[in-house]
Amino acid sequence: MINFPRPNIVVSKCLGFAKCRYNGDTVLDYVVDQLKPYVNYTMVCPEVEIGLGIPRDPIRIVSEKNKLYLYQPATKKDITEKMVSFVDKHLSSLQDIDGFILKYRSPSCGINSVKIYNSYNPDARSSAGAGFFGGEVAKRFSGLAIEDEGRLKNFSIREYFFTKLFVLTQFRLTKKQRQMRELVKFHTVNKLLFMAHNQTKMRELGKIVANQEKLNIDMVLNKYESTLYELLAKAPLFASWINVLTHAFGGMTENLSKEERKFFLNMIEEYRDERIPLSVLTKLVLSWAVRFNNEYLLEQSFLNPYPKDLIEITDSGKGRNR
Numbered sequence: 061m062i063n064f065p066r067p068n069i070v071v072s073k074c075l076g077f078a079k080c081r082y083n084g085d086t087v088l089d090y091v092v093d094q095l096k097p098y099v100n101y102t103m104v105c106p107e108v109e110i111g112l113g114i115p116r117d118p119i120r121i122v123s124e125k126n127k128l129y130l131y132q133p134a135t136k137k138d139i140t141e142k143m144v145s146f147v148d149k150h151l152s153s154l155q156d157i158d159g160f161i162l163k164y165r166s167p168s169c170g171i172n173s174v175k176i177y178n179s180y181n182p183d184a185r186s187s188a189g190a191g192f193f194g195g196e197v198a199k200r201f202s203g204l205a206i207e208d209e210g211r212l213k214n215f216s217i218r219e220y221f222f223t224k225l226f227v228l229t230q231f232r233l234t235k236k237q238r239q240m241r242e243l244v245k246f247h248t249v250n251k252l253l254f255m256a257h258n259q260t261k262m263r264e265l266g267k268i269v270a271n272q273e274k275l276n277i278d279m280v281l282n283k284y285e286s287t288l289y290e291l292l293a294k295a296p297l298f299a300s301w302i303n304v305l306t307h308a309f310g311g312m313t314e315n316l317s318k319e320e321r322k323f324f325l326n327m328i329e330e331y332r333d334e335r336i337p338l339s340v341l342t343k344l345v346l347s348w349a350v351r352f353n354n355e356y357l358l359e360q361s362f363l364n365p366y367p368k369d370l371i372e373i374t375d376s377g378k379g380r381n382r
């Protein structure tokens with residue numbers, strides 16, 4: 061059994077931790093809840109932190125002369141400065157964070173799809189943008205696993221988020237060890253996962269690990285980290301997963317019967333047609349890797365990217381929309 065390191069996640073407090081929404085409510089979120097045994101949560105409610113009470117009058121973002129303001133229409137209070145100063149102080153204090161799960165569409169926590177009103181007028185029109193806290197998180201921690209609870213309802217987005225979160229956590233711990241052999245180990249076990257994400261960046265990481273320039277360990281780790289962020293910036297295309305799975309399957313074909321080979325190729329077609337999720341194929345490859353004691357595949361992270369209990373919710377929806 062794999063021991064997964066525990067990611068450190070900053071989460072919007074109203075997602076099941078406190079009744080701190082403007083109306084005194086909380087929002088129970090299945091994904092946030094299911095992750096509890098596997099992560100360390102740090103909760104934050106920016107609106108309560110800046111002294112707005114519970115319940116409180118709603119706030120909104122207003123855009124005027126190319127500047128954004130946080131405004132409470134019922135009291136006509138401008139709370140922009142208070143929020144900007146809290147966000148700066150709070151985000152500057154965070155250490156060893158691997159990801160964020162923030163409340164969808166909130167003028168404070170939202171990462172995108174937040175209403176930005178084009179005037180103080182009560183019936184002003186709006187466009188979409190980022191909340192004050194969520195927007196700054198996305199700017200300062202762009203390499204980390206950041207999502208809102210709305211998007212995490214999609215199984216492909218969850219699969220990508222969980223994978224990225226646990227890889228980044230493992231890297232954070234590897235980096236702390238400051239040893240070349242630990243970095244080589246990290247790179248080796250993630251090779252096929254990286255191949256699925258971005259082959260060009262995977263090769264760049266390989267060169268950094270080879271360290272022909274004889275850089276010191278901290279320089280190597282920093283270079284590796286920024287390239288890793290670039291590699292993980294986008295979810296793999298399902299065609300890239302098919303390449304990786306076919307590559308893994310290729311190493312075992314001579315031990316498989318004609319029927320098994322045919323079965324695998326049919327499953328690939330089902331995956332291509334979105335009739336089965338990725339985990340069905342990875343489990344099949346894993347079962348053959350166990351049967352043939354294929355040590356190289358058995359240690360590859362793409363076969364076990366995150367705790368298996370999370371797969372149940374990963375596969376609960378349909379669609380590959382990202």
Ligand code: SF4
Nearest residue numbers: 073074105163166169
């Ligand atoms: S969305 Fe953010 S600011 Fe609003 S209640 Fe939730 S945690 Fe607080």
